[in-house]
Each structure stands twice: as C-alpha cells, then as structure tokens.
Amino acid sequence: MTLFRHAPWLAVVLLLAACGGRQAPQPVRFFAEGMPERLSDWNVVYLAEGRLRLNARVEPYDLDTALFTDYSHKLRTVWMPEDEAARYQPDGTLDFPVGTILSKTFYYPRGPGGTVQRSDDDGPDADGGLTLARTRLVETRLLVHRAAGWVALPYVWNAEQTEARLARTGDLVAMTLSRADGGQQALEYMVPDENQCAGCHSTDLTSRKVFPIGPKARHLNHVFAHADGAANQLRHWQEIGYLTGVPQGELPRNADWKDPAEPLDARARAYLDINCGHCHSEKGAARTSGMWLDAGTRDPLRLGRCKLPIAAGQGTGNRPHDIVPGAPDESILTYRMESDDPGVMMPELGRSLVHEEGVALIREWIAAMDAEECGT
Template sequence: NRAAPKRKIETRVLQHRREGWQVGVYQWNPAGDEAFLTNGSEIRLPFQLPLGNYVYTIPSRLMCLACHQPQKDFVIGFEMIRLSGVLDENGGEQLRRLADRDIFTQPIADTKIEIPGPEVEREAIGYLHGNCANCHNPHSPVFSTTALDLRFTWLKENTVNVRPEKFATNDSTQVRIKPGAPEESLLFQLLARTFDDGAQFMPPLGTSRTDTVGIDLVRRWILSLGTAD
C-alpha cells in the first residue's frame, strides 16, 4: 500500500573485521525507533494488505550464509557491471563517483562494461545476471548440480535451446529457454512459478512473491528470440 506510512522491519549488516566477515540481522520495533539483534533464527511476520495477506520473512543466519558464503568476497552485487550505471541525480557514472571517493583498494579499469544486443535483451540479461548469477556460476556449489552459468557473458550459451542437467518436469525435451515460447521455457517457468505443485521456483530463498516486472521483461526477451534472424 503505497499510501500507507512506511515501516521499518529489518536491517541486515555485513561487517568485515580482521578475523573475517560478521553477519547481523536486526529487527525494528513497531515504533521504528530502535532495532534489536535477532538470535539468528528465521522470523515470519504476517501482514494484512489491501491486495491480500502477506508474510514477510526475516532470514535466519544460515539463510544469509547460504548466498553470501560461496561468494569470493562474501558480498553480493558489488561488481563493475552492476556499478557502472549512470546516477540520475547528477548524470555521473556511479563507478567513477565511487572511485573519486577513494574507496577502492585498486584502480578501476577505464573500459566500461556493457551487455551487447537489443535493448530488451540487454535489460533481460542484466536482470538475470543481477538476480541469478550469484548462485548460478562455476564458483558456486550450486553449479555442481545444475551446470548453469547465468553470468551475462555466458547466459545465452547456457540457456537458449539447452537442455537442463536435471529436469524439473517429466518432459525430457524441455530446454532452459525456447526462443519465442516463454511458457515452454524451464527458466521462465521457475522464475514465474508456474508449476502446479508450487514447490519449484527461483530464487528459492529471500522471496515470497513473484517479480511481475522482471517476469514480463524476461517474457518479452524470450518472445523476441523467436523473431530473431
């Protein structure tokens, strides 16, 4: 409900110390003026919203580590491709602004990283890279069971007309992405949570609702592949 007052629910903290990374999850009180460190267990908070009931999940410590631990530097999303966008507020490049503040330990590359292709393809691949490549890459334990690399440089090669290592359905002819047919593409089905049992979906942690904007973007991209030369 955009018209309702905003409420603080949780704050997640990653702190790097000499002995390594420390993880802390804080839950705010109803007044929103004080937060308390949780005991590391999962906390589920039910809400009644105009569009229906909703359960917000504060992750457990183990849920946090499941995504962060496999990362080379523990943090998620702090990479050049995600930081090279333009800041609307002043038109400056975000990565250059951060470099000017001298927060990097090494100089950044002068070459800007961009995803090639038409606009809908760039946006869809960027969306999948940003939301899926943290786990789906050769450096993650997930790769040993899926062999799926969703980093932007390898995404199409690993998905378009490629059969999955493990089938999510009994259809042995199914592919990860079928050009022009999003509803027949396994990747789209997992993202949109279209399976009848509701048990198979992506991402498996940290979400309780589908991202309708992202799903529509991926749908339009897959449809465009069916008309490509």
C-alpha cells in the first residue's frame, strides 16, 4: 500500500514582511450570494512570484483514487470559517458547514513546443504550490456551501495565467498532449457549464441537490504530507479543527487504483466508485439503469454481472450484458469506457479522451472473474 501520496509541500501561505518582496493577500472571502466574476475575488488561491499559492487556513487534500479528467492534474483545497468544522460521515460526503469553500484547480505540466504532458498526477511542487513556468493552469472549480445549499462555479484561466474568470456557459480549451513515448495527442478540454456541474454533483435524483463527490471518508483515509508533517488526512483535519466526530479504530477506505500491491477487485471497485458511483447508485441520476457501481453495492447483478441493459440504445455496442464474467470484449461496460463518441461513452461528462490505463484495469478485472455463460 502506498503510504505517501505526494512529496511534502507547503500547504499554507507564508506571510512575509514587505521587505521580503511578497505582499500578504487579503483573507479568504466567502460570498453568501452572487457570482463573483473573478476567482481572485474569493482569495482562496493567489499568484505571487510566479507561483500559485494557497491562502491562510486553505488546506490541500487528495483522494485515494481520483476521478479521471483527460489526464489533468488536480490541486484540491478546503477552507472553512473560523470555529466551524465538518462532521464525520461513515458513508456519504462529510457534512460541511455553511461557509465552506472547496476548490479544485485543473492543470497540466508543460511539455515541449507549447504542449502539455500526459502523465500521472503526482501533486503540486514539493516546495509549495504550483510554479507557473512549469504548469499550465486550465480551470478552477469552486463548490460553495451557502445557506440554501451548494453552488458550483467554474472559473477558466486566461492565456496569460494571471486570472481565472467565471465561465457559466463552460468553455473548450484546445491543447496538445505529449506522451511519454514521444507521440502527441490532440485534446479539446471541456470546461463544464453550470448545469453540467450541477448534473454530476446532484447525487440524489429525487432532491436534485448539489453535493461534493470527492471528500468522503473512504476517499480521504490515507496518509498525506501536510505542512506540519505526514498524517492521516481524517485525523489531521480533526486535529486542526476542520472535522469532528471521527471514531477511533478502523475507518472505511478505498484502494489506490494504481497500486499493484492492492487487490485487483479493490482497485477496480475504487475506480468505478469515484468515476461512476455518484450517478450509478441507488439514488443517483443513473439509478434507472439498474447498474450500481458505488462502493456500497455488493449484489453481483446490480454490479452488472450478467445483467441485461436497460434503455442503453447504441451504447450497448450490440453486446447483450453489462459485464460478461471472464469476457471483457463481450461486456458493455468496457465498450462504453473505450469509446470517445459522446452518444456512447461513459462517463458522459468530464472527459473527451479514453482513459487507457483505467480501461486496462477494468478489462483485467472482468477477465479475472470466473467465466460464466450469461443467459438471455
């Protein structure tokens, strides 16, 4: 099991005197209403000396297994008002107080000739934040917890990398990915609009309320290199006053899908949970499909084993079952993951490229199942 997810890096702002050449930023500002035009209006992150930095009390975090978004890297942060804390939940999203700001900055390491690198997400720089000379910032998404509920706000960084502005209707950012083998790959990176953000984050089809997806106990339960030393994220949040009610003893945990030391089934289930489970669940938008891929589902039929599709249309690829044990080439799940056709691919949003490594994992998982002849 991988204990240290990222190299150590400074998680809070160092407020230096004016003689040091860096002016301290204003505190984080929470907007109880309205839609500020600029990301800098919030003061969650700020630019100084060619770097993207975190403001005071803005805590970075990461997930055991993260959602795939066209090979982008992600800097995730949480900020809560003074004397406020989230409450621990064993299954769902942590119960964050009103006033919470979650941010997720999507970026790529710069490659040769104006390209960006297609590489594993190894986190921000070891010495703190993100160095702009080495980084292409694309977008920063905010989830803001107001009195009436959560609001999703997407901000797109300009070409000069000096500001991100609200993009309520979304955006397309053209880039070229440089592969490790020397090849290149065109990318039309899609920034979701407000409705698409809300669609993914409406994890309960009945209420249609927006909730965070990532910060659940099972995604956060691992050691992370914080500014004051490496520690379990859930325990650390409790120590700094950002989380209450964490029980003693063993806590729920998802596997790291990239860690070959983890069991194959645990890796595959973790990957499907974060990439598909928020929709494919008992309450999610895809619940009518009958295929539930969240971590809590154990029924083999619900997981797709020898299950006939429901209203999948062209998304079946003329394959009769969601998962045919022992036969990934006959399974609808792999067909949809391998597609980049908007009318076929799964997930429907959040990617334009095929996640080759993720597909390989799910193919291996299905191939390792005891072969079974599925009936009609």
